[in-house]
Amino acid sequence: xxxxxxxxxxxxxxxxxxxxxxxxxxxxxxxxxxxxxxxxxxxxxxxxxxxxxxxxxxxxxxxxxxxxxxxxxxxxxxxxxxxxxxxxxxxxxxxxxxxxxxxxxxxxxxxxxxxxxxxxxxxxxxxxxxxxxxxxxxxxxxxxxxxxxxxxxxxxxxxxxxxxxxxxxxxxxxxxxxxxxxxxxxxxxxxxxxxxxxxxxxxxxxxxxxxxxxxxxxxxxxxxxxxxxxxxxxxxxxxxxxxxxxxxxxxxxxxxxxxxxxxxxxxxxxxxxxxxxxxxxxxxxxxxxxxxxxxxxxxxxxxxxxxxxxxxxxxxxxxxxxxxxxxxxxxxxxxxxxxxxxxxxxxxxxxxxxxxxxxxxxxxxxxxxxxxxxxxxxxxxxxxxxxxxxxxxxxxxxxxxxxxxxxxxxxxxxxxxxxxxxxxxxxxxxxxxxxxxxxxxxxxxxxxxxxxxxxxxxxxxxxxxxxxxxxxxxxxx
Amino acid sequence: xxxxxxxxxxxxxxxxxxxxxxxxxxxxxxxxxxxxxxxxxxxxxxxxxxxxxxxxxxxxxxxxxxxxxxxxxxxxxxxxxxxxxxxxxxxxxxxxxxxxxxxxxxxxxxxxxxxxxxxxxxxxxxxxxxxxxxxxxxxxxxxxxxxxxxxxxxxxxxxxxxxxxxxxxxxxxxxxxxxxxxxxxxxxxxxxxxxxxxxxxxxxxxxxxxxxxxxxxxxxxxxxxxxxxxxxxxxxxxxxxxxxxxxxxxxxxxxxxxxxxxxxxxxxxxxxxxxxxxxxxxxxxxxxxxxxxxxxxxxxxxxxxxxxxxxxxxxxxxxxxxxxxxxxxxxxxxxxxxxxxxxxxxxxxxxxxxxxxxxxxxxxxxxxxxxxxxxxxxxxxxxxxxxxxxxxxxxxxxxxxxxxxxxxxxxxxxxxxxxxxxxxxxxxxxxxxxxxxxxxxxxxxxxxxxxxxxxxxxxxxxxxxxxxxxxxxxxxx
Numbered sequence: 012x013x014x015x016x017x018x019x020x021x022x023x024x025x026x027x028x029x030x031x032x033x034x035x036x037x038x039x040x041x042x043x044x045x046x047x048x049x050x051x052x053x054x055x056x057x058x059x060x061x062x063x064x065x066x067x068x069x070x071x072x073x074x075x076x077x078x079x080x081x082x083x084x085x086x087x088x089x090x091x092x093x094x095x096x097x098x099x100x101x102x103x104x105x106x107x108x109x110x111x112x113x114x115x116x117x118x119x120x121x122x123x124x125x126x127x128x129x130x131x132x133x134x135x136x137x138x139x140x141x142x143x144x145x146x147x148x149x150x151x152x153x154x155x156x157x158x159x160x161x162x163x164x165x166x167x168x169x170x171x172x173x174x175x176x177x178x179x180x181x182x183x184x185x186x187x188x189x190x191x192x193x194x195x196x197x198x199x200x201x202x203x204x205x206x207x208x209x210x211x212x213x214x215x216x217x218x219x220x221x222x223x224x225x226x227x228x229x230x231x232x233x234x235x236x237x238x239x240x241x242x243x244x245x246x247x248x249x250x251x252x253x254x255x256x257x258x259x260x261x262x263x264x265x266x267x268x269x270x271x272x273x274x275x276x277x278x279x280x281x282x283x284x285x286x287x288x289x290x291x292x293x294x295x296x297x298x299x300x301x302x303x304x305x306x307x308x309x310x311x312x313x314x315x316x317x318x319x320x321x322x323x324x325x326x327x328x329x330x331x332x333x334x335x336x337x338x339x340x341x342x343x344x345x346x347x348x349x350x351x352x353x354x355x356x357x358x359x360x361x362x363x364x365x366x367x368x369x370x371x372x373x374x375x376x377x378x379x380x381x382x383x384x385x386x387x388x389x390x391x392x393x394x395x396x397x398x399x400x401x402x403x404x405x406x407x408x409x410x411x412x413x414x415x416x417x418x419x420x421x422x423x424x425x426x427x428x429x430x431x432x433x434x435x436x437x438x439x440x441x442x443x444x445x446x447x448x449x450x451x452x453x454x455x456x457x458x459x460x461x462x463x464x465x466x467x468x469x470x471x472x473x474x475x476x477x478x479x480x481x482x483x484x485x486x487x488x
Numbered sequence: 489x490x491x492x493x494x495x496x497x498x499x500x501x502x503x504x505x506x507x508x509x510x511x512x513x514x515x516x517x518x519x520x521x522x523x524x525x526x527x528x529x530x531x532x533x534x535x536x537x538x539x540x541x542x543x544x545x546x547x548x549x550x551x552x553x554x555x556x557x558x559x560x561x562x563x564x565x566x567x568x569x570x571x572x573x574x575x576x577x578x579x580x581x582x583x584x585x586x587x588x589x590x591x592x593x594x595x596x597x598x599x600x601x602x603x604x605x606x607x608x609x610x611x612x613x614x615x616x617x618x619x620x621x622x623x624x625x626x627x628x629x630x631x632x633x634x635x636x637x638x639x640x641x642x643x644x645x646x647x648x649x650x651x652x653x654x655x656x657x658x659x660x661x662x663x664x665x666x667x668x669x670x671x672x673x674x675x676x677x678x679x680x681x682x683x684x685x686x687x688x689x690x691x692x693x694x695x696x697x698x699x700x701x702x703x704x705x706x707x708x709x710x711x712x713x714x715x716x717x718x719x720x721x722x723x724x725x726x727x728x729x730x731x732x733x734x735x736x737x738x739x740x741x742x743x744x745x746x747x748x749x750x751x752x753x754x755x756x757x758x759x760x761x762x763x764x765x766x767x768x769x770x771x772x773x774x775x776x777x778x779x780x781x782x783x784x785x786x787x788x789x790x791x792x793x794x795x796x797x798x799x800x801x802x803x804x805x806x807x808x809x810x811x812x813x814x815x816x817x818x819x820x821x822x823x824x825x826x827x828x829x830x831x832x833x834x835x836x837x838x839x840x841x842x843x844x845x846x847x848x849x850x851x852x853x854x855x856x857x858x859x860x861x862x863x864x865x866x867x868x869x870x871x872x873x874x875x876x877x878x879x880x881x882x883x884x885x886x887x888x889x890x891x892x893x894x895x896x897x898x899x900x901x902x903x904x905x906x907x908x909x910x911x912x913x914x915x916x917x918x919x920x921x922x923x924x925x926x927x928x929x930x931x932x933x934x935x936x937x938x939x940x941x942x943x944x945x946x947x948x949x950x951x952x953x954x955x956x957x958x959x960x961x962x963x964x965x
Contacts, residue, residue, distance in 0.1 A: 041556045048606055051551035074528035080626055080642050081520045106580040108630035129525055153585035165557050
């Protein structure tokens with residue numbers, strides 16, 4: 012904890028990101044390359060994300076369970092695309108209890124295979140379907156270049172895995188979960204996202220179709236914030252997930268999987284953060300309101316502290332923190348809580364006590380414009396209103412920023428200029444070769460083919476052939 | 489799901505345990521040797537345990553975080569006893585991203601070492617203390633003989649790790665957390681436990697003192713249901729967890745660790761279960777009340793279902809389930825929910841509707857004695873009362889069973905007889921040789937030296953020398 016300046020976002024976005032995470036005590040580097048330690052403040056945000064998603068999952072009939080961390084290597088090999096996609100990034104246990112294992116065990120990079128195996132045991136008849144299970148778990152992918160929250164060897168996520176009797180039901184589930192992610196991102200995290208289909212080259216290894224929510228970060232790069240996959244019968248066939256239908260005939264199931272990870276914390280940081288540090292969306296903030304008592308001597312303290320105690324009672328429905336550290340100045344504390352992104356700060360000094368008021372400072376509006384005087388008697392209702400206003404304002408700001416950085420290229424040269432500083436929304440013929448050319452020339456990839464499409468058709472921005480769909484091209488995390 | 493009989497506990501306790509877990513869909517065997525799949529019903533119990541403990545941990549100032557799954561092998565070697573204790577049971581990752589690792593990574597068997605390393609980075613001054621962090625995590629110990637929930641290669645637990653400025657504070661923390669475990673076990677799980685100190689040979693590898701809560705299972709074996717360790721300065725010295733005190737002098741911290749795992753689910757199963765299956769303590773039960781509608785035709789159905797809907801509203805504060813499966817008879821459903829141990833069943837048929845009543849069946853009292861007729865208008869209050877009665881009755885039954893299976897041996901031969909069918913509470917001189925002799929002769933181990941000790945002293949039940957403490961000897965899971 013210190014009050015030194017961090018680099019501004021325009022100076023060095025990447026350094027800003029790393030330092031804000033450290034200084035806000037969200038996470039720390041670990042002694043194991045590429046793994047992170049999620050500190051209590053960061054984990055508390057993740058717990059709020061978990062609570063929120065769990066409620067949404069349960070409301071749509073899903074239940075939680077826990078499947079093993081280890082997967083036999085042979086399981087991954089049962090689905091051809093799957094093993095090709097994941098084998099370069101595996102961590103492999105070869106020794107157990109002092110002895111070399113006959114079959115190496117993979118530390119799960121994702122759990123379609125082992126869950127598929129269990130579903131094949133559990134599903135007998137159409138009456139056993141659908142199976143709608145989610146798990147909160149740690150997974151490991153051996154990444155070479157890591158960034159805290161965005162890409163780490165070990166990360167935390169939820170992975171939903173469902174099995175259905177019909178294709179239509181499985182496709183509906185895939186879209187339902189994508190909608191839940193989008194609703195969560197927009198309403199709870201104030202992260203505006205665009206829903207769409209991934210291109211064939213960007214889809215999940217083993218899926219028929221992958222869908223994602225894509226968000227724009229403060230440096231205009233894209234971040235894939237959640238994915239939902241329609242797996243067709245690929246895993247059902249590989250693992251014999253079969254059921255007897257009403258006519259007593261054996262059928263293959265249709266399966267889906269969908270996940271949202273601690274990466275989403277990176278999305279929150281880079282969507283809302285400013286040069287003073289983090290800005291937490293109130294609905295997910297670990298601390299929604301910080302209260303700072305201000306006094307210079309015991310006499311002032313004896314006036315101020317009873318009001319603080321009263322505020323604690325009045326605000327007990329909120330996630331609050333009273334900063335009563337004695338060795339620090341109020342100014343230091345303000346900077347410290349601004350760095351951590353607490354949405355609302357209440358200051359109470361002797362003059363406030365006399366006036367029966369409380370000074371509120373909004374984290375989303377810097378300086379005097381963000382200051383509001385609240386009558387102490389109305390503090391509960393006013394804090395509720397202010398938090399809702401902050402939540403709405405963060406979303407509006409993020410939408411405005413995003414929309415002012417999306418451009419429609421007139422030609423390929425224009426696309427190249429655009430993806431240097433934003434997203435290009437362009438006609439694409441669907442040919443992977445065109446996608447590959449853009450990536451090679453600009454490092455930008457197709458993010459998603461959004462569900463919202465203009466009418467008609469146009470010319471592919473790369474090759475000029477006829478195109479029926481528009482796609483977002485951009486650099487991405 | 490089937491309604492076949494399971495073996496009775498007296499026939500084959502071990503088979504009863506395995507089958508009840510499978511049939512109640514608590515867990516299943518996995519394709520990875522020694523690992524289990526915790527199914528939704530079992531995981532829901534674990535989530536209730538988590539919620540409950542989290543509230544208790546937070547109320548005592550603890551916060552959650554997440555530390556890496558992988559630990560460099562060299563870390564474990566820094567604390568001599570620790571590495572000796574754990575090295576035979578390690579799972580080791582030797583390959584990452586297709587390449588052999590320079591330093592193998594251990595899949596954490598427990599996290600004192602990596603957390604100690606991080607604390608040494610975070611603690612600078614006495615102002616940074618205490619650190620009171622918990623994590624909910626999966627850990628791996630390469631066990632050769634495994635049993636679902638009781639001993640699995642991978643298991644789930646919480647591990648608290650705290651660092652303090654003084655020995656007294658760390659010792660107080662160690663005992664506080666043991667008290668929390670005991671309170672949780674007794675009040676929430678209705679599992680009566682005895683608190684005490686572990687003998688030197690039974691303590692945690694690296695601890696100065698280990699404390700445990702010990703419970704008696706239905707076959708009179710003991711189960712260590714939670715442990716709390718005073719680690720002294722062992723890990724602080726191994727990892728340089730040091731702070732500057734008020735006089736600006738460098739001091740070593742004092743640390744503790746404490747854990748409770750999915751083993752506890754085994755304790756719940758074996759404390760309360762009967763020959764019909766599980767009995768869930770109401771305060772933790774995934775489903776507290778199951779409602780079974782009874783009708784033979786559409787006319788009866790049209791009478792019964794509106795009452796069911798009303799009950800759903802009246803009982804919305806409870807964890808309820810309406811079993812409206814159409815293909816099964818009420819009798820089948822009764823057996824099914826008895827197997828799963830739902831504490832209270834409500835039956836509603838056309839006659840109940842006419843009388844304005846509901847038939848309640850208590851899971852803890854078999855047959856007619858457990859049946860109670862409730863006026864529908866009072867159902868909310870009466871269900872609340874009944875659940876509290878069931879909770880209290882389960883605890884009383886478990887205490888009575890335990891106390892009737894604890895005996896004080898008159899001599900060594902008597903001890904041998906006793907540990908064949910219960911616990912022996914006996915004077916012990918404290919010599920590990922006496923403890924080892926008992927183990928060799930009877931397979932019984934010292935469970936704990938309880939805090940509740942009789943006055944005075946006696947003669948060691950093994951060697952006859954003077955003894956100042958009594959200890960519990962028994963076979964254990």
